[in-house]
Amino acid sequence: MEQNQQFLIDLAKAKMPFGKFKDRFLIDLPEHYIVWYKNKGLPKGKLGQQMALVYELKLNGLEDIIRKIKRDFS
Numbered sequence: 001m002e003q004n005q006q007f008l009i010d011l012a013k014a015k016m017p018f019g020k021f022k023d024r025f026l027i028d029l030p031e032h033y034i035v036w037y038k039n040k041g042l043p044k045g046k047l048g049q050q051m052a053l054v055y056e057l058k059l060n061g062l063e064d065i066i067r068k069i070k071r072d073f074s
Contacts, residue, residue: 007049007053008065008066008069009073010050011026011027011050011053011054011066012027012066012067012069012070012073013070016029017047020033021033025070026050026051026054027057027066027067027070029054031058034051034054034055034058035055037051037055038051038052038055054066
C-alpha cells in the first residue's frame with residue numbers, strides 16, 4: 001500500500017521533462033497530448049508509467065485526486 005501512495009505523491013509532483021509542455025505538471029498536460037502519446041507509444045520507465053496513469057485518470061475524470069495530493073504535499 002505504501003508503495004502505491006508514494007507513486008501517487010511522485011506523480012503529483014512530476015513534471016514533463018521535455019517537449020512542447022516541458023516543466024508542466026503531468027496531471028496538467030492537455031488531454032489531447034496524453035491521448036496522442038498513448039497512441040504513439042508512451043516513454044519507457046517511470047515517466048511512461050506515470051503518463052499511463054494520467055491517461056486513465058483523465059479518461060475517467062479523476063485527475064482532481066492527483067491535484068488534491070499535489071496541494072496537500074507541496
